[in-house]
Amino acid sequence: MDWNALQLSAELAAWTLAVLLPLGILAGRWLALTRTRARPWLQALFALPLVLPPTVVGYYLLTLMGSRSTLGVLMDSLFDLSLAFSFPGLVLASIFVNLPFAILPVQRGFEAVSQELHDAAACCGMSRWQAFTRVELPLAWPGVLSAAVLTFGHTLGEFGVVLMVGGNIPGQTRTLSIAIFDRVQAFDPAAAGRMALLLLLISLVTVALGYGTLERRGKAGAGGN
Amino acid sequence: MLRVSLEHDAPPLALDLELPLGELSAIVGPSGGGKTSILRAMAGLLRTRRARVSLDGETWADTAQGVWQPARLRPLGFVGQNYALFPHLNAVENVAAALLHLPAATRRERALACLAAVGIAGLAERSPRALSGGQRQRVAMARAIAREPKLLLLDEPFSALDRSTRKRLHIELKRLQASLGVTVVLVTHDLDEAAQLSGHLCLLHHGRLLQQGPTHELLRRPTSVESARLLDFPNLCQARLSVSAGSSNILQWGEVNIGTSTAIEARPGASVPWTIRASDVFLVKAGHSDEARLGTIVTAQVAELIELGDSVLVSLSVENGGGETLRMRLRPGAVRRHDVSPGALVRVALHPEAVIPLIE
Numbered sequence A: 001m002d003w004n005a006l007q008l009s010a011e012l013a014a015w016t017l018a019v020l021l022p023l024g025i026l027a028g029r030w031l032a033l034t035r036t037r038a039r040p041w042l043q044a045l046f047a048l049p050l051v052l053p054p055t056v057v058g059y060y061l062l063t064l065m066g067s068r069s070t071l072g073v074l075m076d077s078l079f080d081l082s083l084a085f086s087f088p089g090l091v092l093a094s095i096f097v098n099l100p101f102a103i104l105p106v107q108r109g110f111e112a113v114s115q116e117l118h119d120a121a122a123c124c125g126m127s128r129w130q131a132f133t134r135v136e137l138p139l140a141w142p143g144v145l146s147a148a149v150l151t152f153g154h155t156l157g158e159f160g161v162v163l164m165v166g167g168n169i170p171g172q173t174r175t176l177s178i179a180i181f182d183r184v185q186a187f188d189p190a191a192a193g194r195m196a197l198l199l200l201l202i203s204l205v206t207v208a209l210g211y212g213t214l215e216r217r218g219k220a221g222a223g224g225n
Numbered sequence B: 001m002l003r004v005s006l007e008h009d010a011p012p013l014a015l016d017l018e019l020p021l022g023e024l025s026a027i028v029g030p031s032g033g034g035k036t037s038i039l040r041a042m043a044g045l046l047r048t049r050r051a052r053v054s055l056d057g058e059t060w061a062d063t064a065q066g067v068w069q070p071a072r073l074r075p076l077g078f079v080g081q082n083y084a085l086f087p088h089l090n091a092v093e094n095v096a097a098a099l100l101h102l103p104a105a106t107r108r109e110r111a112l113a114c115l116a117a118v119g120i121a122g123l124a125e126r127s128p129r130a131l132s133g134g135q136r137q138r139v140a141m142a143r144a145i146a147r148e149p150k151l152l153l154l155d156e157p158f159s160a161l162d163r164s165t166r167k168r169l170h171i172e173l174k175r176l177q178a179s180l181g182v183t184v185v186l187v188t189h190d191l192d193e194a195a196q197l198s199g200h201l202c203l204l205h206h207g208r209l210l211q212q213g214p215t216h217e218l219l220r221r222p223t224s225v226e227s228a229r230l231l232d233f234p235n236l237c238q239a240r241l242s243v244s245a246g247s248s249n250i251l252q253w254g255e256v257n258i259g260t261s262t263a264i265e266a267r268p269g270a271s272v273p274w275t276i277r278a279s280d281v282f283l284v285k286a287g288h289s290d291e292a293r294l295g296t297i298v299t300a301q302v303a304e305l306i307e308l309g310d311s312v313l314v315s316l317s318v319e320n321g322g323g324e325t326l327r328m329r330l331r332p333g334a335v336r337r338h339d340v341s342p343g344a345l346v347r348v349a350l351h352p353e354a355v356i357p358l359i360e
Helices: A003-033 A039-051 A054-065 A070-079 A087-097 A099-111 A115-123 A128-157 A160-166 A176-185 A189-223 B035-043 B091-096 B104-117 B133-145 B163-180 B191-197 B215-220 B225-230 B332-337
Strands: B002-008 B013-019 B024-028 B050-055 B058-062 B076-079 B151-155 B183-188 B200-205 B208-214 B235-245 B248-253 B256-260 B271-276 B281-283 B296-308 B311-318 B326-330 B345-350
Touching: A003 A039, A003 A087, A003 A099, A003 A128, A003 A176, A003 A189, A039 A099, A054 A070, A054 A087, A054 A160, A087 A099, A087 A160, A099 A128, A115 A128, A115 B035, A115 B076, A128 A176, A128 A189, A160 A176, A176 A189, B002 B035, B013 B035, B013 B200, B024 B035, B024 B163, B024 B191, B035 B050, B035 B076, B035 B151, B035 B183, B076 B133, B091 B104, B091 B133, B104 B133, B133 B163, B163 B191, B183 B191, B191 B215, B200 B215, B200 B225, B208 B215, B208 B225, B225 B235, B235 B326, B248 B271, B256 B296, B281 B326, B311 B332, B326 B332
Parallel strands: B013 B208, B024 B183, B024 B200, B076 B151, B151 B183
Antiparallel strands: B002 B013, B002 B050, B050 B058, B200 B208, B235 B248, B235 B271, B248 B256, B281 B345, B296 B311, B296 B345, B311 B326
């Protein structure tokens, strides 16, 4: 069992979630409320990582982060940081790949808050921030929780893009899914099997916890008095 | 005075309202006529192309001057058609949500007092899902009055309720309005509801104001054909102005001359629509002592009788009249006493004060 790989996967998932969830809430809410004609195009842009092959996404990200790219040069000069084949690069790639998982469920959650409730909040004298924290966010919560579970679970298991952008550097970019691939290549099915089972269990528990929370919340809401 | 002047394209609105302070005014019109949009514009929830909204001299919106107060800053309460209770909060929390300007410690106490004012203090901990339609309406009302608003806007708040609950809540709204002295604007498509509750009435059609005024006057005196239709006047006839002399005019309806005491702004010979309430058409007994005081008396044949609860609607074909059917409302007892039956000839009186000339 490659515990370093497990720890790296967990760190990658946690960082991705920490950065992406606030962004997902902002972008998802904006998409839910905006009337811009560009909305279908923006939604398509955010959903693109779902339909593109991981190698295509990985190729473009690698090109974008390469040491000769504008971003690569900028990061190198500002922070003395190389994005390609490094953990920060992996986090950046993971954020991009998980955009649809973080934004689209949140958008659906905010779309479920009716105009009448927005109007009621305004007529109650609530400021925009009060309306957001006291009315919109609690009602859009199922969407936010779904986004969190999907982003965390998907990051844990991401393979293609991680391999393209991060390679297979132990302790730096070798996540659990890469470690499984590595063990299979090395004809070590026992280790690969143990890690695959562990990843399966973690993913199962994460998703089940998410659904369980939603169900408990749904029942509490329906219970009334 | 609450002054509202709006112009908008979608939905089309073009109206100027002047509503008395401290009274309940009703805006009545068919569904889809822009009534809800007017309330939303008054509340600051809808920005119209041109808007001027002021209450008691305080301007909330004036597009010409670039004045715009957002809804949250306007001292008003709003009860929508579906009540819009926050589903994740219980009744008292819903009311307290309108009291965020108060210290947290006092919100619950004030919210409970508001629930008590609408008669549901015992349901404070109930979730909106566990409340009946009438109870939800009361919670919404408690939330709307919680901030002690100067203006209470009610958008068809009784439409989803059963008849008995509606009647009960009508009484409670009157009681609440009287005790708070707040200006209330009620939007409804139900003319009977508006007639019962309001002191001032505005008739609306396709976003245009047809007529406004004190309810008891407006219900009796439509000024236009559209108003008469909305006010459910069953008699709409077309005549020509025969003689025009200030408040004593003669309309020629077919070959019958009908007097009216209402001034008409038209030249003799002009086409003038007119109406009369079915209950203002009187049956004339044979041998009446002073028929001259009854107004124009015409002979008509009874075409049809329709019983409607405690009255009978009688359709009459007037001899030498303009061709339109004249409808008369009688008590069932009067129908029996005077032997009013299909085919019978009767004489009816149209008093000059009851004959109302209209504008197209």
